[in-house]
Amino acid sequence: MSLEELINNCKKGRRQAQEELYRRYAGVLFGMCLKYSRNKTEAEDNLHDSFMTIFAKIGQFNHKGSFEGWMKRITVNTVLQKYRKEQYLSVVDEGFVEAEPEESNKIETVSLSTLLGYIQELPNKYRLTFNLYVLDGFSHKEISEMLGTSTGTSKSNLARAKMILREKLEKKNINIA
16 A cells, blocks of 8 residues: 555544554654653653554645654654643753863764663753754754743753763763764
């Protein structure tokens, strides 16, 4: 079944099409959820909520642009709405703190799972800002609008997230540039 047929069948509420859509995209969207969640269980809950939103809003998809991109945007927004609703994000304008650049001549490698684990351990406001900026390429202006903060807070949260990650990596004798 082509993607267009799949989308149209999902718009009609056909369960088989919804199952197929889930099978095709659950892995990609779970990766997105995992980036923004504190653990695997929370990521699974966020994936479920995201698909519920996707199925509810699929009638709004107008076949302009990437369908996968549309689903990713819904997934990120669903997760962020959940954090806002549950007040995981506290708005605190801490001012911009610039991380000090460090000189290093020793370079070690770190596994992706280890790095993801460190990212997941970040406090919510830092983890969300880091992921939105570094991994998903949103600007500080876009992040501030999504999280309901100022651009200065977004910059500060990013700098603090990087500083915490740098400290965790240095404790494991992994120097980063």
